[in-house]
Amino acid sequence: MTEAVFEINNVSYEYRDRLEHTTALKDINLTIHKGDFVAIVGPNGSGKSTLLKLILGIKKLQTGEILIDGKKPKESTFSEKIGYVSQKAASFAKGFPATVEEVVLAGLTKKRGLFSRYKKEDYARLDDVLKLLDIDDLRDKNISLLSGGQTQRVFIARALINNPEILVLDEPTEGIDAKNIHSFYEVLTKLKEAGTTILLVTHDIGVVIDQADEVACLNEHLHFHGTNNEFRNLNEADLSKVYGFPLQLVSHDHDRQCCEVAHND
Numbered sequence: 019m020t021e022a023v024f025e026i027n028n029v030s031y032e033y034r035d036r037l038e039h040t041t042a043l044k045d046i047n048l049t050i051h052k053g054d055f056v057a058i059v060g061p062n063g064s065g066k067s068t069l070l071k072l073i074l075g076i077k078k079l080q081t082g083e084i085l086i087d088g089k090k091p092k093e094s095t096f097s098e099k100i101g102y103v104s105q106k107a108a109s110f111a112k113g114f115p116a117t118v119e120e121v122v123l124a125g126l127t128k129k130r131g132l133f134s135r136y137k138k139e140d141y142a143r144l145d146d147v148l149k150l151l152d153i154d155d156l157r158d159k160n161i162s163l164l165s166g167g168q169t170q171r172v173f174i175a176r177a178l179i180n181n182p183e184i185l186v187l188d189e190p191t192e193g194i195d196a197k198n199i200h201s202f203y204e205v206l207t208k209l210k211e212a213g214t215t216i217l218l219v220t221h222d223i224g225v226v227i228d229q230a231d232e233v234a235c236l237n238e239h240l241h242f243h244g245t246n247n248e249f250r251n252l253n254e255a256d257l258s259k260v261y262g263f264p265l266q267l268v269s270h271d272h273d274r275q276c277c278e279v280a281h282n283d
C-alpha cells in the first residue's frame with residue numbers, strides 16, 4: 019500500500035448558531051493513500067462538503083485531527099499540491115468578465131503572486147491543460163458565454179494548472195450531460211494514470227463504482243469504506259445500511275449493477 023496522503027482521525031463537526039446546533043459529521047476515521055481515486059457518496063446534507071472543507075482547511079477543525087502527508091496542515095507544505103474545484107465554481111462564473119485563458123491562468127496566482135507576469139512555462143502548461151480538457155478552442159471566449167459543462171471544465175483546468183498531486187472535486191458533474199460526464203471521467207482516468215490522487219464527492223453512484231478505486235459512504239457517520247468491488251458486492255440491505263437510508267437497487271441488462279439507487283420510502 020502507498021503512503022497516506024490524508025489521515026482523518028476521530029473528526030466530528032457541528033454548525034453552531036445562537037438558536038441551533040446541526041451535527042454534520044460524527045467521529046469520522048478515514049485514510050486516503052497516494053494515487054488512489056476515492057469517491058465520497060451520501061445523500062444531501064450528509065456532510066460530504068463539510069468533510070472536504072475540513073480537509074482543505076477552509077473550515078476549522080472542532081474535534082479530532084487531520085494529517086496531510088503525515089503532518090498537521092500548518093506544518094505541511096502539501097496544501098500547495100492540492101487542486102480544488104468547489105461545488106459552486108461554475109455558477110460563480112456567470113457574468114464574470116474574463117476569458118477562459120485568464121480564468122485558468124488565475125490558478126497560478128498563489129504561486130506567481132497577484133501582479134507578476136506569467137512565464138513562458140506557464141503558457142506551456144496552459145496549453146497542456148486546455149488540450150487535456152478539450153477546451154483549447156475556447157481560450158479567448160468570455161467565461162460567462164460558456165455552457166455549464168464547458169465552464170466546469172474551465173474550473174478543472176484552473177485547478178490543474180499548478181500540476182497538483184491531489185485533485186479534490188465537489189460534485190463536478192452537476193448539471194453536465196451524459197456525453198460530457200463520460201469525457202470528464204476519461205480526463206480523471208488520465209490523471210489517475212499519471213499518479214494524481216483524486217478525491218471526488220458525488221451523487222453519481224453508478225459511474226463512481228466503475229471509475230473509483232474506493233468508495234466512502236457518508237451520512238453524518240462513515241457508514242462504509244472499501245474498494246469499489248466490495249461496494250458493488252453489497253446486498254440491498256447492506257447498501258441501505260451503509261448508505262444511511264433505505265435504498266432499492268435498479269439492475270440494468272443481465273448484469274447486477276447498482277447503476278442507480280432509489281429511495282424506498
Ligand SMILES: Nc1ncnc2c1ncn2[C@@H]1O[C@H](COP(=O)(O)OP(=O)(O)OP(=O)(O)O)[C@@H](O)[C@H]1O
Nearest residue numbers: 033040041042060061062063064065066067068069
Ligand atoms: N453554513 C451552515 N450553517 C448551518 N448548517 C449547515 C451549514 N452548511 C451545512 N450545514 C448543515 O450541515 C449538514 C451537512 O451539510 P453538507 O453541505 O456538508 O452536506 P453535503 O453532503 O455536502 O450535502 P449536498 O449533497 O446537499 O451538497 C447539513 O445538515 C446542512 O444543513
